[in-house]
Amino acid sequence: MRFTKDHEWVVLEGDIATIGISAHAAEQLGDVVFVETPEVGKTVKAGDSFAVVESVKAASDVYAPIGGEVVDANPVLGDAPETVNADPENGGWFAKLKVADASEYEALMDRAAYETFLQTQ
Amino acid sequence: MPTDTDTPLKTTPLTAAHIALGARMVPFAGYSMPVQYPDGVMKEHLWTREHAGIFDVSHMGQARLRGVAPLSAFEEVVPGDYIGLKPGRQKYSVLLNRTGGIVDDLMAGRPVTALGTGDDGLFVVVNGACKDGDFRLIDEELAGQVTIERLENRALIALQGPEAAAVFQHYAPAAAQMVFMDIRLMTAFGVDLIVSRSGYTGEDGYEISVPAAAADDVWNILLSDPRVRPIGLGARDSLRLEAGLPLYGHDLDETVSPVEAGLTFAINKNRREQRDFPGASRIARELAEDPARVKVCLRVLEGAPAREGAEVADATGAVVGVVTSGGYSPVLKGGIALAFVPPACKAPGTPLKVIVRGKPQAAEVVTSPFVPHRYVRNVG
Structure with a gap:
């Protein structure tokens, strides 16, 4: 699993990247009440806003950590957005992308680097 | 501010x-x-x-x-x-x-x-x-x-x-x-x-x-x-x-x-x-x-909560007003908002749209308050 400075995570399996928000981000947001996942078929670049996560208080953009075509969006989040809080780095995934350039993945932080990054925040 | x-x-x-x-x-x-x-x-x-x-x-x-x-x-x-x-x-x-x-x-x-x-x-x-x-x-x-x-x-x-x-x-x-x-x-x-x-x-x-x-x-x-x-x-x-x-x-x-x-x-x-x-x-x-405009209470019937600044449209899709505060109601488990609209749109039950990130979502004018007040007006 790799992480971004915007607190997204991504796991790469073959050329399919699964993306979500980190446990730290979910804790900071508080209770998630709505998630807008991207439409399947949409193409995104690394850094594009591609989903929105909303708490009681505010809406926050979720940025694509890696470029590609959206091939799946988590259907659970429509009726159970709280899954993002309950299981942020697994069942609370947002979307899957078919990745164009796997080297973008290698450039992201691993967990140790992300933990170190959080210490500096 | x-x-x-x-x-x-x-x-x-x-x-x-x-x-x-x-x-x-x-x-x-x-x-x-x-x-x-x-x-x-x-x-x-x-x-x-x-x-x-x-x-x-x-x-x-x-x-x-x-x-x-x-x-x-x-x-x-x-x-x-x-x-x-x-x-x-x-x-x-x-x-x-x-x-x-x-x-x-x-x-x-x-x-x-x-x-x-x-x-x-x-x-x-x-x-x-x-x-x-x-x-x-x-x-x-x-x-x-x-x-x-x-x-x-x-x-x-x-x-x-x-x-x-x-x-x-x-x-x-x-x-x-x-x-x-x-x-x-x-x-x-x-x-x-x-x-x-x-x-x-x-x-x-x-x-x-x-x-x-x-x-x-x-x-x-x-x-x-x-x-x-x-x-x-x-x-x-x-x-x-x-x-x-x-x-x-x-x-x-x-x-x-x-x-x-x-x-x-x-x-x-x-x-x-x-x-x-x-x-x-x-x-x-x-x-x-x-x-020219009046405050109304809106229930957002689908999609994301409508927040401050979201436009309000009538049934024809014409923008008629704006959300001045809005969010998620923990009691009603859905989006609620205060908005300013023309008086023609103020009656409870009026179907309206709130436009969130470019998407029109169904909303409805409801009576205020969203959750009943529980003020104590008489004692012993």
């Missing part, structure tokens, strides 16, 4: 208590204030609806207005009947500019003891972000008629929720005799308090003005009751939104009149006839005809 990053944030007498409780502190109205505690907005909100929440609202501006005839003087800047306000009562009103726009909303009352003594001008509480401008305006408009003593040495604590009364009355038995919008001077916790049975959550409860030096003690004693949890500004906002109550700087500003904002109850009958308040001609016209 503008936040000047060069100016250090002010603290309240309870800032250290918030930090000790693990609050997340944010800048608000020039103060460092708790937006949430470790429970988070959702739990804090629901706790207040079910039990009792304690809020630090010491950023708000407290003052005494005194003079030969402070009630009639005050009527020169507000549309409420303050001459008719009885000792021991308070009234919600709006400070008006000369074109009938709202400079701030406020509470002003005549606190007295249980024996009816201690009547001493008007005790006024205004919004924190507006307080300097408000008191400057009152001072200018009422020069020579009232003196303003700002009570900066007092904290303000709100205790709200269905269990708030039982908690507070244990320490302040005199508070049991009060009904909604009563205001009393009393001694409790060993200090002098100014207590009103009011708040801004839609729940029963009290707002408690306490000498700054005793604020920490009063806060901690009330918080030691297992029915009480600390509640931050995040849940304060979602609670007032569910109660359909407008928030200055969002739903109210200097262009909005009390008629547009649905605050006609604050324009008393005798004042309407006298037309002797700032902006009276505009307000009389809006009462007789319809203003």
Whole structure:
């Protein structure tokens, strides 16, 4: 699993990247009440806003950590957005992308680097 | 509101208590204030609806207005009947500019003891972000008629929720005799308090003005009751939104009149006839005809919560208004919003759309409040 400075995570399996928000981000947001996942078929670049996560208080953009075509969006989040809080780095995934350039993945932080990054925040 | 990053944030007498409780502190109205505690907005909100929440609202501006005839003087800047306000009562009103726009909303009352003594001008509480401008305006408009003593040495604590009364009355038995919008001077916790049975959550409860030096003690004693949890500004906002109550700087500003904002109850009958308040001609016209826009309550029936700034469209898709505050209702488990729309769209049941991130979503005008108020209007 790799992480971004915007607190997204991504796991790469073959050329399919699964993306979500980190446990730290979910804790900071508080209770998630709505998630807008991207439409399947949409193409995104690394850094594009591609989903929105909303708490009681505010809406926050979720940025694509890696470029590609959206091939799946988590259907659970429509009726159970709280899954993002309950299981942020697994069942609370947002979307899957078919990745164009796997080297973008290698450039992201691993967990140790992300933990170190959080210490500096 | 503008936040000047060069100016250090002010603290309240309870800032250290918030930090000790693990609050997340944010800048608000020039103060460092708790937006949430470790429970988070959702739990804090629901706790207040079910039990009792304690809020630090010491950023708000407290003052005494005194003079030969402070009630009639005050009527020169507000549309409420303050001459008719009885000792021991308070009234919600709006400070008006000369074109009938709202400079701030406020509470002003005549606190007295249980024996009816201690009547001493008007005790006024205004919004924190507006307080300097408000008191400057009152001072200018009422020069020579009232003196303003700002009570900066007092904290303000709100205790709200269905269990708030039982908690507070244990320490302040005199508070049991009060009904909604009563205001009393009393001694409790060993200090002098100014207590009103009011708040801004839609729940029963009290707002408690306490000498700054005793604020920490009063806060901690009330918080030691297992029915009480600390509640931050995040849940304060979602609670007032569910109660359909407008928030200055969002739903109210200097262009909005009390008629547009649905605050006609604050324009008393005798004042309407006298037309002797700032902006009276505009307000009389809006009462007789319809203003161009009115505040409505919207339920968002699908999709994301609509937040401040979201456009409102009618059934044909034409943009007719804007959301001035909106969010997620923890009680109704869906999006709710206050919006300004033409009067033709104001009837409950009117289908409208809110446009969130470019997408129209179904919404419907509903009656205010979203969640019923539970004010106590009679006691034993």
